[in-house]
Amino acid sequence: MARRAWGVPNVEQTASSGGAYGVQVLIAGRQKQWRDDVAAQIRRVGYATTTVDCGVDAMTVLALGLPVDVLVTDLGLKGELSCVELALEARALRPDLRIVFASEGPCVRVEPPGFEMDDLYVVEAERTDTVALTVREALNARA
Numbered sequence: 001m002a003r004r005a006w007g008v009p010n011v012e013q014t015a016s017s018g019g020a021y022g023v024q025v026l027i028a029g030r031q032k033q034w035r036d037d038v039a040a041q042i043r044r045v046g047y048a049t050t051t052v053d054c055g056v057d058a059m060t061v062l063a064l065g066l067p068v069d070v071l072v073t074d075l076g077l078k079g080e081l082s083c084v085e086l087a088l089e090a091r092a093l094r095p096d097l098r099i100v101f102a103s104e105g106p107c108v109r110v111e112p113p114g115f116e117m118d119d120l121y122v123v124e125a126e127r128t129d130t131v132a133l134t135v136r137e138a139l140n141a142r143a
Helices: 032-044 055-063 083-093 130-142
Strands: 012-014 024-028 048-052 070-074 098-103 120-124
Touching: 024 032, 024 055, 032 048, 032 070, 032 130, 048 055, 055 070, 055 083, 070 083, 070 130, 083 098, 098 130
Parallel strands: 024 048, 024 070, 070 098, 098 120
Antiparallel strands: 012 048
């Protein structure tokens, strides 16, 4: 697979005060309201968030070496990098990165090639704080 030259992303970063010892969560989703809702969930548990609206921008954040502990991607992410393509590229760049697939509606089974079943975290974003709890679960599994 050819490597892409990543441009400068359109990034919204929100610092979080206290709590989680500097855990950084990158959120990639096409709908601003969805990104804002997920970011609010994650900030409520004390993690810092960075949001982007496409897979290319998410890969740029990762390629620039910015600190990211968990990537949350919308299952509906489309474009040059869909959610599965983003996950594969992100994992190739950062093998220890935890990835959460979040859905705006009912979850569908996602099994990207190259992922172990215990690497996959799939959650419905509309349920209160489920994304934040799943991010915490993904971080704990890394330890």
